[in-house]
Amino acid sequence: xxxxxxxxxxxxxxxxxxxxxxxxxxxxxxxxxxxxxxxxxxxxxxxxxxxxxxxxxxxxxxxxxxxxxxxxxxxxxxxxxx
Numbered sequence: 834x835x836x837x838x839x840x841x842x843x844x845x846x847x848x849x850x851x852x853x854x855x856x857x858x859x860x861x862x863x864x865x866x867x868x869x870x871x872x873x874x875x876x877x878x879x880x881x882x883x884x885x886x887x888x889x890x891x892x893x894x895x896x897x898x899x900x901x902x903x904x905x906x907x908x909x910x911x912x913x914x915x
Contacts, residue, residue, distance in 0.1 A: 838869065838873055841869060842869050842873070843894065843897040845862060845866055845869060846890055847894065848862055849862035850890075850891075850894070870886075873885075878896075881896050
């Protein structure tokens, strides 16, 4: 996965979360994230692919910023990675 792809994915995720905070429509963000996910394919780290496939976008963004995802204590147990 190229560094530019990481950056584009990170920017799109940040944009989506900003729009969510403003209660704006995120359909364009979701569409672009799906396109990026397809473009990235198997070249992305497996953990990042997992987050994107499960639409765990907060964890995907954490991974892109830090190299790992942080736990969300408000997350339902059924969504936790064990």
